[in-house]
Amino acid sequence: MPPPYNTPPQRDSWFAPLSVDLIVKVFKTTFFHPFIAWIVPLCFRAQNMFWDAPPMLVSxxxxxxxxLSWIAGAINDRLAFxxxxxxxxxxxxxxxxxxASGLGLLIAEVYGMRGATVAVLDVEEMENGEARGVTYYKCDVTDKDQLARVAAEIERDLGTxxxxxxNAAVVIxxxxxxxxxxxxxxxxxxxxxxxFYTLKTFLPALTRSEVGGTVVTVSSVIGTVGAANLTDYAAAKAGISALHRSLAAELRQSHPQIRTVLVTAGQLSTPLFYGVQTPNRFLAPxxxxxxxxxxxxAAIDNGRNAEIGMPLYARWINWYTVLPVGLQAIVRKVAGVDTAMQNFVGRTGGRRENKEVLIQGF
Known part of the structure; x- marks a missing residue:
């Protein structure tokens, strides 16, 4: 009997991992890094090349x-954040x-092993049962009463x-x-x-903390571009991106000791995305x-405000909205964003009529 869903394509060629993100990362650590850039004229000088020689001047x-670009970037970050x-x-x-799973569990385990105190809230049990330094609380974040009860338990058991x-989300x-x-x-x-419920519940504690605090919001590029079969999800992700930016503006005025981090992610490599067709592995890995x-x-550890976009196109996704609408239509068709969900089955591997599945950070 054939499986009730399509297995996602496997990477079967040597160049499959190659992407624009990888190329940019290599260039940022080589040709576009100040340390490496200054090695070139130093090497020329070690060869007794004159300072006014054309290769020396160019380098x-x-x-x-x-x-200067790196300095300008540092100044820009300081002004912005x-x-x-x-x-x-x-x-x-x-x-x-x-x-309890996915991205959220990964972050929890890392911080637990590094000595931080971590509380995980989820309606599902943790995938690995337990993790060092991590305390699990069964909680439905859509229930205000459950959140209030769990918040009191966290303060009593772990501290402020x-x-x-x-990070919690649901895709239908x-x-x-x-x-x-x-x-x-x-x-x-x-x-x-x-x-809104979690912020109203936990943000007062963050403002009371003597060490300050950090709020991290996991959003999605879908909140900007939208996609077929994701009307509800796209509307919600657009909403939380706007919520985060407005909240960050409020906190800068009322509680400047609170830092905010917005994560705008593309498709994550997780079983929760079985069946989703990647629009383009090179441009949208x-x-x-x-x-x-x-x-x-890194953003939390450094105590900084940040906006994180991954992969590379996610950092520039807002420019999509300023394109002429005709060009936007062409980009959507070429990218295949509106056909990506046609074979979506999620983590359960069930039939399409039973596709509701909890996911983290799409």
């Missing part, structure tokens, strides 16, 4: 331009919603929360005409309203959860 001009806060992991109490990572993956009203309500409640986790952890 110095290139190194100077790269250095301000000074970082001091972070001591032994004093941090990290609350992660949707942390200092980091909130809003149906056309709007096929969605039932309960499914729409569940999707909007989980993906959008729960963010599948993101490994460990790479997203590294960026999120």
């Amino acid at each position: 110095i001009a290139w190194a100077s331009m790269i250095t 301000g000074l970082p806060r001091e972070v001591d992991l032994s004093e941090e109490v990290i609350v992660i919603t949707g942390g 929360p200092t980091v909130l990572i809003n 993956g149906k056309p709007l005409l096929s969605l039932t009203f309960p499914e729409i309500e569940k999707s909007i409640s989980t993906n959008l309203l729960s963010q 599948v993101v490994e959860p460990v790479d997203v986790a590294k960026e999120v952890i």
Whole structure:
């Protein structure tokens, strides 16, 4: 009997891992890095080349331009995000919603092993049963009463929360005409309203903390571009991106000791995305959860405000909206964004009529 779903394509060629992200990463650590750029004129000088020789002048001009670009980037980040806060992991109490599996669990395990105190909130049991330094609380983040109860338990058991990572989400993956009203309500409640509930529940504790705090919001590029079969999800992700940016503006004025991190992710490499067709492996590669986790952890560790976009196109996705509408239509067709969900089955591997599945960070 044939399987009830299509198995996602496997990487079967040597060049499959090659992507624009990999190329940019290589260039950033070589030709576009100030240290490497200045090695070239130093090597020329070691060969007794005169300072006014054309190769020397070109290499110095290139190194100077790269250095000035890095300095301008640092100034831009300082103007946009301000000074970082001091972070001591032994004093941090990290609350992660949707942390029983996937990206949330990965971040929880890393911080647990590094000595931070971690509380995971999820309706599902943790995939590995337990993890060092991680305390699991069964909680439906769409239930305000459950959140209030769990928040009190966390303060009693672990201490005052200092980091909130809003990571829980749900994908149903149906056309709007096929969605039932309960499914729409569940999707909007989980993906959008729960963010208001968790912020209202835990943010007062973060503002009381003597070490400051950090709020992390996991959003999606789908919130900007939208996609067929994701009307409810796209609307909610657009909402939480707007929520995050407005909240960040408020906190800069009222509680400048609170840092905010917005994560705008593309498709993650996880069983939860079985059946989703990647639009373009070179321009829009599948993101490994460990790479997203590294960026999120680095932002929290450094105590800085940040906007993280992965893969590369996610950092420029807002420019899509300024393209002429005709060109937008061409880009959508070429990218295949509106056909990517046709064979979506999610983690369960069930039939398409039973596709509701909890996911993290799409």
